[in-house]
Amino acid sequence: METDLERASNGYLMSLVVLMAGLPLPVINFLATLFFFIANRKSNYFVRWHCMQALLAQISLFVMNSSGLTWTLSIVFGNNHVSNLYIAYIITIIGFNVVEFFAFMYAAIVVRQGRHVQWFFYGTFTNVLCRP
Secondary structure (H helix, E strand, O other): OHHHHHHHHHHHHHHHHHHHHHOOOHHHHHHHHHHHHHHOOOOOHHHHHHHHHHHHHHHHHHHHHHHHHHHHHHHHHOOOOOOHHHHHHHHHHHHHHHHHHHHHHHHHHHHHOOOOOOOOOHHHHHHHHOOO
């Protein structure tokens, strides 16, 4: 059971560790979490469930971060200009990333202790996609 708790916790830690290396490229965090989920898809329900929840959270962040990166590149290399909408979107993305960082840290610690963490929104989808 101890190794299962570690693997479930590592599902959250995977994206945090990769975040340090791949900060400007949003796809790196998503791919690391996806590969970790694939590697643990045949594990017990607790491990699979938490890897799936981490993956679902990474998918939404991947979409938001990719949109922000694309918009930023169109400003830097294209004819677009910085607007209030762009600034608001970037502030929103930064906020979501900060919340995600602390939520993943909290989940990794709590799951490592053997307690179940179900996030609002992602937990519901995880329950639908991941069956015992």
